[in-house]
Amino acid sequence: MSGLGVLEAPTRSPVVKEHVLSVMNSVRAKNPNEPEFHQAVQEVLETLSPVLERHPEYRSARILERIVEPERVLMFRVAWMDDQGQVQVNRGFRIQMNSAIGPYKGGLRFHPSVNLGILKFLAFEQVFKNSLTTLPMGGGKGGSDFDPKGKSDNEVMRFCQSFMTELSRHIGPDTDVPAGDIGVGGREIGYLFGQYRRLRNEFSGVLTGKGLGWGGSLIRPEATGYGCVYFAAEMLKTRKQSLEGKVCLVSGSGNVSQYTVEKLLDLGARPVTLSDSNGVIYDAAGIDREKLAWVMELKNSKRGRIMEYADRFKSAKFIPADPSLDHNPLWDLNADCAFPSATQNEINGRDAANLVKRGVTLVAEGANMPTTLDGVKVFLDSGLMYGPAKAANAGGVATSGLEMSQNSMRLSWTREEVDDRLHKIMIAIHQACETTAEKFGAPGHLVIGANIAGFLKVADAMMDQGLA
Numbered sequence: 001m002s003g004l005g006v007l008e009a010p011t012r013s014p015v016v017k018e019h020v021l022s023v024m025n026s027v028r029a030k031n032p033n034e035p036e037f038h039q040a041v042q043e044v045l046e047t048l049s050p051v052l053e054r055h056p057e058y059r060s061a062r063i064l065e066r067i068v069e070p071e072r073v074l075m076f077r078v079a080w081m082d083d084q085g086q087v088q089v090n091r092g093f094r095i096q097m098n099s100a101i102g103p104y105k106g107g108l109r110f111h112p113s114v115n116l117g118i119l120k121f122l123a124f125e126q127v128f129k130n131s132l133t134t135l136p137m138g139g140g141k142g143g144s145d146f147d148p149k150g151k152s153d154n155e156v157m158r159f160c161q162s163f164m165t166e167l168s169r170h171i172g173p174d175t176d177v178p179a180g181d182i183g184v185g186g187r188e189i190g191y192l193f194g195q196y197r198r199l200r201n202e203f204s205g206v207l208t209g210k211g212l213g214w215g216g217s218l219i220r221p222e223a224t225g226y227g228c229v230y231f232a233a234e235m236l237k238t239r240k241q242s243l244e245g246k247v248c249l250v251s252g253s254g255n256v257s258q259y260t261v262e263k264l265l266d267l268g269a270r271p272v273t274l275s276d277s278n279g280v281i282y283d284a285a286g287i288d289r290e291k292l293a294w295v296m297e298l299k300n301s302k303r304g305r306i307m308e309y310a311d312r313f314k315s316a317k318f319i320p321a322d323p324s325l326d327h328n329p330l331w332d333l334n335a336d337c338a339f340p341s342a343t344q345n346e347i348n349g350r351d352a353a354n355l356v357k358r359g360v361t362l363v364a365e366g367a368n369m370p371t372t373l374d375g376v377k378v379f380l381d382s383g384l385m386y387g388p389a390k391a392a393n394a395g396g397v398a399t400s401g402l403e404m405s406q407n408s409m410r411l412s413w414t415r416e417e418v419d420d421r422l423h424k425i426m427i428a429i430h431q432a433c434e435t436t437a438e439k440f441g442a443p444g445h446l447v448i449g450a451n452i453a454g455f456l457k458v459a460d461a462m463m464d465q466g467l468a
């Protein structure tokens with residue numbers, strides 16, 4: 001089989017190598033046509049060899065074979081009526097991947113590209129990420145191939161109501177607690193929560209990312225972006241540097257991107273790009289607070305396109321997306337740091353090489369699996385500071401965990417209190433990745449650190465709980 005060996009962690013054991021290879025082969029055979037799921041599993045399995053070498057009991061308990069198999073996969077029809085009175089049909093999903101350390105937790109994605117393989121990759125990643133947060137949360141993910149773009153509020157509401165009518169049978173505050181992701185923001189969470197409450201006749205913390213007046217947590221909207229920047233600041237500290245004055249590339253222009261830019265500004269950096277699926281805006285003068293406020297209004301209220309930024313601000317130029325290119329021009333600009341915050345596989349091997357060539361010395365992943373395996377290898381070989389998604393973007397789900405705690409206690413913490421907890425969690429995650437990488441013979445390798453630290457807690461819980 002191809003591919004193994006890209007990120008391989010140090011191991012001398014042929015038995016372990018054989019074991020990892022056979023699990024990977026079986027994942028490919030049992031889950032055909034799911035390349036993103038294969039990629040996510042491969043990245044984790046390749047880094048676990050040192051653990052499997054030290055802990056043969058995980059091998060005999062077949063932890064790897066079990067951890068790659070979702071506990072439950074739900075797939076369902078979502079029929080709804082559009083504004084013209086036409087019936088529309090979409091497909092809904094919820095992947096309940098692993099609940100060994102807590103209720104399933106992970107976002108819902110509404111995007112036309114959504115399919116089973118993409119959600120399985122996201123659910124698999126979520127298991128390790130949630131474990132890293134130090135909070136008791138299992139891993140799950142869900143969504144639909146529904147595209148909220150261009151739909152009226154009423155259409156989005158009818159879709160969400162139909163989607164939740166089925167999903168409500170499978171979730172609950174102690175079972176499975178979904179949140180937002182691409183295409184699911186405050187508006188969608190509101191409609192989903194309203195329908196759940198109506199169907200179940202209960203007001204509970206069944207979703208996170210709720211509005212502040214009805215159980216939401218302060219800082220939850222900001223958390224993924226803020227957390228990613230806190231993580232980047234920790235990486236820089238290891239080299240006695242800070243974000244002050246650093247020129248930063250940010251992709252996407254949604255939730256994660258907006259709050260990444262906000263926190264970068266707080267810490268004195270100069271963000272110069274944003275993007276969406278139509279292209280990139282490059283503002284060499286910097287995206288300041290006034291421009292960011294304009295982007296937030298454009299994206300969150302007017303639901304416009306990022307190209308409009310270049311009409312409004314003359315210091316910026318718009319580079320339209322060109323699918324015929326083998327690289328993204330966004331990653332071919334001079335900068336110090338990069339924050340991919342749009343979607344999976346948005347940085348390929350060529351993009352990664354361009355970033356290195358352009359002087360980038362830090363990459364912190366706000367999006368999930370934004371870099372292909374080839375790209376990750378380029379980053380690791382170049383020696384730049386690389387913060388993998390599972391660790392760098394865990395602030396979102398960590399703050400969702402804090403929202404769940406507040407809901408259970410029926411109280412609300414202040415903005416400062418939640419932000420302080422988020423900051424401390426990101427510092428702890430960075431520390432855990434560093435220490436674990438060192439302990440397993442790969443100092444500074446945060447991919448190995450994140451994967452092993454996330455894996456150990458889940459694997460031990462699975463061992464303790466017997467065959468399940």
Ligand code: NDP
Binds near residue numbers: 394
């Ligand atoms: P949003 O829907 O708010 O924004 C997504 C942004 O990415 C938009 O600008 C969108 O552009 C762009 N985008 C999405 N898909 C594509 C694509 N196929 N090609 C080009 N651009 C694309 O989502 P979020 O900001 O919430 O999520 C962004 C990333 O962060 C995702 O990978 C998500 O899984 C990850 N993440 C999010 C968390 C959260 O708390 N929200 C937590 C952890 C990770 P367009 O409008 O044109 O589609």
